[in-house]
Amino acid sequence: MGTIPTMRDVAQRARVSPMTVSRTLRGEGTVGPELAARVLAAVEELGYRHNDWARGLKSGSSSGLVGLVVTNLANPFYAELATGVDRVVSGESLQLLFGSSGDDGGGERRAADGLAARRVEGLVVVPTADDDDFLAQLCHQLPVVTVTSRLADAQADSVTVDDFGGARDASRRLVLEGHERIAFLGLSHASRTGEERERGYLAGQEECGRPRDRARIVTLAADEAEADRQMWRLMSGPEAPTAVFAANNRNTIAACRWVAASGDPLRIIGFDAIRTAGLFRMPISLVEYSAEELGERAGELLLRRIRGGLEEPPRHEAIATQLAHYGAAGTL
Amino acid sequence: MGTIPTMRDVAQRARVSPMTVSRTLRGEGTVGPELAARVLAAVEELGYRHNDWARGLKSGSSSGLVGLVVTNLANPFYAELATGVDRVVSGESLQLLFGSSGDDGGGERRAADGLAARRVEGLVVVPTADDDDFLAQLCHQLPVVTVTSRLADAQADSVTVDDFGGARDASRRLVLEGHERIAFLGLSHASRTGEERERGYLAGQEECGRPRDRARIVTLAADEAEADRQMWRLMSGPEAPTAVFAANNRNTIAACRWVAASGDPLRIIGFDAIRTAGLFRMPISLVEYSAEELGERAGELLLRRIRGGLEEPPRHEAIATQLAHYGAAGTL
DNA sequence: TTGTACGCGTTATCAA
DNA sequence: TTGATAACGCGTACAA
Numbered sequence A, B: 001m002g003t004i005p006t007m008r009d010v011a012q013r014a015r016v017s018p019m020t021v022s023r024t025l026r027g028e029g030t031v032g033p034e035l036a037a038r039v040l041a042a043v044e045e046l047g048y049r050h051n052d053w054a055r056g057l058k059s060g061s062s063s064g065l066v067g068l069v070v071t072n073l074a075n076p077f078y079a080e081l082a083t084g085v086d087r088v089v090s091g092e093s094l095q096l097l098f099g100s101s102g103d104d105g106g107g108e109r110r111a112a113d114g115l116a117a118r119r120v121e122g123l124v125v126v127p128t129a130d131d132d133d134f135l136a137q138l139c140h141q142l143p144v145v146t147v148t149s150r151l152a153d154a155q156a157d158s159v160t161v162d163d164f165g166g167a168r169d170a171s172r173r174l175v176l177e178g179h180e181r182i183a184f185l186g187l188s189h190a191s192r193t194g195e196e197r198e199r200g201y202l203a204g205q206e207e208c209g210r211p212r213d214r215a216r217i218v219t220l221a222a223d224e225a226e227a228d229r230q231m232w233r234l235m236s237g238p239e240a241p242t243a244v245f246a247a248n249n250r251n252t253i254a255a256c257r258w259v260a261a262s263g264d265p266l267r268i269i270g271f272d273a274i275r276t277a278g279l280f281r282m283p284i285s286l287v288e289y290s291a292e293e294l295g296e297r298a299g300e301l302l303l304r305r306i307r308g309g310l311e312e313p314p315r316h317e318a319i320a321t322q323l324a325h326y327g328a329a330g331t332l
Numbered sequence C: 001t002t003g004t005a006c007g008c009g010t011t012a013t014c015a016a
Numbered sequence D: 001t002t003g004a005t006a007a008c009g010c011g012t013a014c015a016a
Helices: A007-014 A018-025 A033-046 A052-060 A076-090 A105-117 A132-138 A163-176 A192-207 A224-236 A249-262 A291-308 A327-331 B007-014 B018-025 B033-046 B052-060 B076-090 B105-117 B132-138 B163-176 B192-207 B224-236 B249-262 B291-308 B327-331
Strands: A065-070 A095-100 A122-125 A144-147 A157-161 A182-186 A217-219 A243-246 A267-271 A284-288 A316-319 A322-326 B065-070 B095-100 B122-125 B144-147 B157-161 B182-186 B217-219 B243-246 B267-271 B284-288 B316-319 B322-326
Touching: A007 A018, A007 A033, A018 A033, A052 B052, A065 A076, A065 A105, A076 A095, A076 A291, A076 B076, A076 B095, A095 A105, A095 B076, A105 A122, A105 A132, A122 A291, A132 A144, A144 A291, A157 A163, A157 A291, A163 A182, A163 A192, A163 A243, A163 A267, A163 A284, A163 A322, A182 A192, A182 A224, A182 A249, A192 A217, A217 A224, A224 A249, A243 A249, A249 A267, A249 A284, A291 A316, B007 B018, B007 B033, B018 B033, B065 B076, B065 B105, B076 B095, B076 B291, B095 B105, B105 B122, B105 B132, B122 B291, B132 B144, B144 B291, B157 B163, B157 B291, B163 B182, B163 B192, B163 B243, B163 B267, B163 B284, B163 B322, B182 B192, B182 B224, B182 B249, B192 B217, B217 B224, B224 B249, B243 B249, B249 B267, B249 B284, B291 B316
Parallel strands: A065 A095, A065 A122, A122 A144, A144 A157, A157 A316, A182 A217, A182 A243, A243 A267, A267 A284, B065 B095, B065 B122, B122 B144, B144 B157, B157 B316, B182 B217, B182 B243, B243 B267, B267 B284
Antiparallel strands: A095 B095, A284 A322, B284 B322
16 A cells, blocks of 8 residues: 555565566466466555556557647537547557647647657647647657648648638528628638638638628637627627628637627627537527547547558548538528 | 657767767766767757656656546536646646546446556546445555545545535525426436435425425436436426426536427526526526636645655545526526 | 666566 | 566666
């Protein structure tokens, strides 16, 4: 009690050699029943537990670890992603090691370094900062899968959402519904996600013959309060939009908050799923996809590369989105 | 490229001993500039990365790992809990290792075993099954903190929510609002959480002079569909309740779904916070607490025990709840 | 300033 | 069937 004994301790108590303990515990079957009983008794009495990393030390065998780097698990998106990765990965009896990168760019690098130092067999990363160089280097040393973004040279496997397609569909939908003044509540251009969704929005508008009225587009910082401010600014003018396309979860909720507070009607389409959207007081539509599926795909790509090696050409997958309607939105 | 080289590889390339590499990398300053340069060059060329668990192997030093056992990270509650634990723990440069227990009881044990095999320095566990015996044994071998539940003999540190108090307050509130027929949409008795919240509900009713009308109480399985069914059954009778107290997140949403579907009014109070409750079309009140705070407390208790040793008496903390009102609920 | 010997917990290999 | 020895990758202690 107090500390966990080693195999040597067990061996001493059972008056056998450590090898006999090892053989007994792994069920090699080449141990006499008498000694085996003594070993098992000693294990029980001492509360021995196997030491996995000492085992891994031997003959450079694998660590049995897979790393996951995200900014913030409290964000449901990352949490669901983690669940998906874990489901796939734990099926191969690999354990998930979490590296929180925080919001700053440097944290991402620190996190990945820390995981690599633990000799994870692979890494699932949601890149945030423009730290492509670092990841590009890392992916030559160990399997790396990027999620929601891909490296500039696409050297690492990646799983992304069809951000462009989903945004374009939503954008066109709003035009087809007859909205003349449509606002885009966008994201920082630092992220590929933000860029793609904005491109999709613009493409949708253009395809429907709308001029590039960039004045209506609002690009936001990561802040939630900022999203609220932009909504009020956007809606307070004389020619306020009749529809808003929000580029992510946070912005969608900000738009809904504006409707709830002002009481004015506003057609809202948002990117990212919201579990409780069906209970909202205002009808909304959402460009949805499964974060868990994203995680599963990432896990599968990672396993494939862990087995296949670093030399094979990188694979890139994209998962589709669905436009879902909640409340009375379907009838608009 | 391909695999990560060892210190020995670097030493060979730089034509020095491994010790010189080690000293150079740790910046001991006792290495000649010439050799140091050779070492650094070799490190760069080979892409050497430090191996943390080989370091830890030496003289049984610490693993730098902390384990977290939860059933399902996709559940926002667990995800926020994980964030809280990670925040505290990563401050001490400890990394978080996940052990997903799945929903079956056996998984919990497997997960904890797997983490212990990795020699985590401590374990944060959200117990699900009645596997107290196992955990009670484990907590004599390494620091264990249980969350939302405490072991039968209270041998391990624990952080819980004031389930009883929060439920009692909500229960009384409904009576004070004048509701005569109040239903409790409860949880399985297998969990301490479910038991406590039901006890609190009953206590609140009794304190207000209400007889123990157990007929109204519905105990649910873990199923979401089951919650919906029970809501419909509950509300379809001739003397349907005018208020429902839902024992958790899932049940609260089921109650809201009933209101959304039927259009009938119903006073709802639910346990657990819901991020978007303010946007719901029906007013509700929630017994809230911060899952992240729960995680932080757990992390702090764990650190304290890691430092203080297994012999000190176990500590138990409970965090308070707040009753919050959303929509028009405050005016009811 | 640099290198050698040893230990950490476990297992592969070979010897008894 | 059992045990002794070496090895894994690194750090500590000591010797050169």
